Amino acid sequence: GAGVSQSPSNKVTEKGKDVELRCDPISGHTALYWYRQRLGQGLEFLIYFQGNSAPDKSGLPSDRFSAERTGESVSTLTIQRTQQEDSAVYLCASSLVPGTGGDEQYFGPGTRLTVT
Amino acid sequence: LAKTTQPISMDSYEGQEVNITCSHNNIATNDYITWYQQFPSQGPRFIIQGYKTKVTNEVASLFIPADRKSSTLSLPRVSLSDTAVYYCLVGGFYNQGGKLIFGQGTELSVKP
Numbered sequence: 001g002a003g004v005s006q007s008p009s010n011k012v013t014e015k016g017k018d019v020e021l022r023c024d025p026i027s028g029h030t031a032l033y034w035y036r037q038r039l040g041q042g043l044e045f046l047i048y049f050q051g052n053s054a055p056d057k058s059g060l061p062s063d064r065f066s067a068e069r070t071g072e073s074v075s076t077l078t079i080q081r082t083q084q085e086d087s088a089v090y091l092c093a094s095s096l097v098p099g100t101g102g103d104e105q106y107f108g109p110g111t112r113l114t115v116t
Numbered sequence: 117l118a119k120t121t122q123p124i125s126m127d128s129y130e131g132q133e134v135n136i137t138c139s140h141n142n143i144a145t146n147d148y149i150t151w152y153q154q155f156p157s158q159g160p161r162f163i164i165q166g167y168k169t170k171v172t173n174e175v176a177s178l179f180i181p182a183d184r185k186s187s188t189l190s191l192p193r194v195s196l197s198d199t200a201v202y203y204c205l206v207g208g209f210y211n212q213g214g215k216l217i218f219g220q221g222t223e224l225s226v227k228p
Contacts, residue, residue: 035218093160109157
């Protein structure tokens with residue numbers, strides 16, 4: 001079946017604009033995760049969804065960041081009033097059964113966001 | 117939250133066995149240890165996961181001592197295509213709201 005897909009693959013935006021990043025997880029995966037990866041650095045956890053609810057939002061760096069998930073499927077990560085420090089690759093991952101230890105995460109290719 | 121520490125970089129040659137150790141002194145009882153591999157411009161890919169002792173799959177082995185404060189990823193007979201960043205991950209998504217934390221990653225360079 002299809003893997004995790006993300007769109008757009010690249011996004012260039014001006015400082016102060018809002019952006020929406022989309023993630024389509026693997027069908028049937030109940031858990032969905034967003035991460036951020038700055039150039040040359042490791043992954044930074046942002047938020048986790050179990051179904052349509054987000055039990056852990058503690059990784060969101062500021063109130064300019066928000067995310068939602070609908071239909072236990074698609075998720076969107078929204079960044080309002082973008083800043084240059086928001087420039088990074090935003091990665092989405094999904095997993096089948098969280099909480100059992102067997103929560104192997106499948107990652108999408110990421111969206112490269114550049115704020116000018 | 118369990119923090120991980122691993123070497124920033126390692127060099128190896130084709131055909132050698134590579135062992136990458138990750139320290140996670142504050143690992144919690146419910147936490148699993150997972151390793152991911154990441155190539156440039158790609159998302160990470162799951163390699164192996166374990167809770168204690170030893171786990172082996174077709175790609176790698178994972179050694180976890182009894183105190184679980186560290187783990188070692190072992191890659192047998194590496195090839196040039198194993199050049200990548202390897203991340204050690206500690207945690208688990210359970211009802212208590214556990215958080216996955218990626219280490220800074222180990223950049224493995226395999227030379228001919």
